[in-house]
Amino acid sequence: MLALRGGRVLTADGWSCDDLLIDGGTVVAPGRGEADHVLDVTGAVVAPGMVDLHVHAAGGHSAQGPRSDLDGMARCLAAAGTTSFLATAxxxxxxxxxxxxxxxxxxxxxxxxxxHLEGPWLSPDAAGAQPPGALRSPSVDEALSLLSAGDDLRCVTLAPELPGALDVVSALVARGVRVSLGHSTTSYEDAVAALAAGARGVTHCFNAMSQLSGRDPGLVGAALSWPDLVVEVIADGVHVHPAAVLALHAARGPEGVALVSDCVDGCAPADALVRDGDVLRLPDGRLAGSALALVDAVRNVVSWGVPLADALAMSSTTPAAALGLDV
Structure with missing residues (x-):
């Protein structure tokens, strides 16, 4: 038995100053107990490992393409505190x-x-940095073909306004795949139809999607208002203004917002993307993704005014719950 002693431990009931007991790699409970080893973590915050629902690459290792190296990606993510992730394509x-x-x-x-398949059923009018030649119309047959390739498909991002999208949502949800809405010019009504059909996420909220206005709430309006939904946000301060992140947190609470990295650092040759701090851009200046570590997203939102406990939940227990995982 290992005891972490002296830290501030985040539990489901809030902060605790008790030991955190770990037996064989499994967290037992906060509290005092007999331990074979004690690790002094005085002054540290002890929190669940982070879960990234949307990460294409890390440390120059990619989930897809010529730099594909999931082993290298997994090592780099773990070194920065991310303990579980969806390899995103x-x-x-x-x-x-x-x-x-x-x-x-x-x-x-x-x-x-x-x-996590971010495509191919995305709107060409909201493609962002997605390769336009790879975008396709939603097809249940294609969805079933992808499902037959293995047991790894956990999440699909699609645009709900495309013809056939609702049938694909229903087919995926019936087979246990989480559907998230994104890269979309959808109306609020079409977004709500997809959510009613079982979609339960919104991909990188505010980016590459129909925005909120008074008469046309768009996908952002659905993200802010629909119940039982976990909404991704990239908290690098560039993809989304800090005030918009705070508004999303205020509307949904920590149980409804998942911080994601959308890291693409390693997905393309060095001359194909331009690094600008924690942001990667196409040569024409358009956003292509981030070079953000999820732990830095936590630091960012805390600096903007989100309580630390909420920020940690948004990077761990909330995304884990969206996938039905324990952390």
Whole structure:
């Protein structure tokens, strides 16, 4: 038995100053007890490991393409405090996505709990940095083909306004796949129809989607108002203004917001993306993703006014619950 002693321990009931007891790699409970080893963590915060629902790469290692290296990616994520992640793929030919879904998982480092397909059923009018030639119309047959490639498909981002999208939502949800809405010019009404069909997420809220206005709430309006939803946000201070992150937190609470990195650092040759701090851009200046570590997203939102306990939940227990995981 190992005891972490002296730290501030975040529990489901709030902060505790008790020991955190760990037996065989499993957290037993906060409290005092007999321990074979005691680790002094005085002054530290002890919190669940972080869970990234949306990460394409880390430390120059990618989930997809010529730099594909899930083992390297898992090691780099673990070194920065992310203990579980969805290996995220951009839109690509169907066979490439099938190969990724059947490609196995890393043996060490952060736990890869499955694959998040960000495409190919996205709107060409909200493609962002997605390859336009790889975008496709939603198809139940294609969805079933991807599911048959292996057991790794855990999440799919799609645009709900595309013809056939609701049928794909229903097919995926019926088979236990989480559906998230994004890269979309959808009306509020079409977004709500997809949520009513079982979609339970919004991908990188505020980015590459229909915005909120008084008469047309769009996908952002659905993200702010629909119950039982976990909404991603990239908290680097560039993709989304800090005030918008605070508004999202105020509307949904920590149980409804998941901090994500959307890290693409390693997805493309060095001359294909331009690094600008924690942001990566296409040569024309458009945002392509981040070079953010999830722990830095936590630091950012705390500096903007989100309580530390909420920020830690938004990077750990909330995304874990969205996938049905324990942390």
């Amino acid at each position: 951009s839109a690509a030919p169907l066979e490439e996505l099938r190969d990724l879904l059947g490609g196995g998982r890393p043996s060490a480092g952060a736990r890869c709990v499955g694959v």
